[in-house]
Amino acid sequence: RKEVEQDPGPFNVPEGATVAFNCTYSNSASQSFFWYRQDCRKEPKLLMSVYSSGNEDGRFTAQLNRASQYISLLIRDSKLSDSATYLCVVSGQDMEYGNKLVFGAGTILRVKS
C-alpha cells in the first residue's frame, strides 16, 4: 500500500465547474500537509498548505481530517489554466520520515472550454 493515495483521474470538467480531489495517507505521525501543482514536464509548485481548521485561497479550499487521515482540495469556478496534475503531499518529523516530502502519484485535471 502506498503511503499517500490519490485517485489518478483524469478529471475532465468544463470551465466554471467545481471539482474535488481526495487523498488519504497512512502515517498517523505525519505533521505537515500540502497540495502541490505540477504542469506537464515542469517541476512541482506549492499550491497551498493544509491545516486542520481548513484553509482557503481564492477559488481553492483545502481540508484536513487527521482522525480519518484524509485530505481534500476543492477548486471552484475552474479555469482552463487550472489544467495540471495535483499532488497530495505529507511530511513528518518522526524518525521514519525526517523532513522529506512524501508525494501521492497525482490527480490529473483537464478543464475544457
Place this chain on the structure above:
Amino acid sequence: DTGVSQDPRHKITKRGQNVTFRCDPISEHNRLYWYRQTLGQGPEFLTYFQNEAQLEKSRLLSDRFSAERPKGSFSTLEIQRTEQGDSAMYLCASSLVSSTDTQYFGPGTRLTVL
C-alpha cells in the same frame, strides 16, 4: 532568477556510463533535497542535506548513487554505471529551516539511459 537551478536540464547517456547533476539552491537555504520522479508517479525522496551534512538517505539510493554538498551551498548527485531503470526526472528542492520549511523545487534534470 533567484530560484533553484539545476544543470543540465537534459542528459542522454548510454548504459554503464557515469553521470553527474548539479543543483544550486535558493541563496541562504540551508536544506537541500533530491527527489526522483518517473512517468505517472509523484516525486520520491532520495536524500537530503542540512548545510553540508547528509542527514537522510532513502533505500532507493543504491550504492551506485552518491550525493555531496561540500560547502553547504550547491550539491551534486552522481550515478555510476547507469542502468535503464535510472531514467527519470531528478528534482532538487531547497528550504530554509523554519516553522513551515517550505520546499521550492528546481526545474529538474531529465535523464534518459539508452
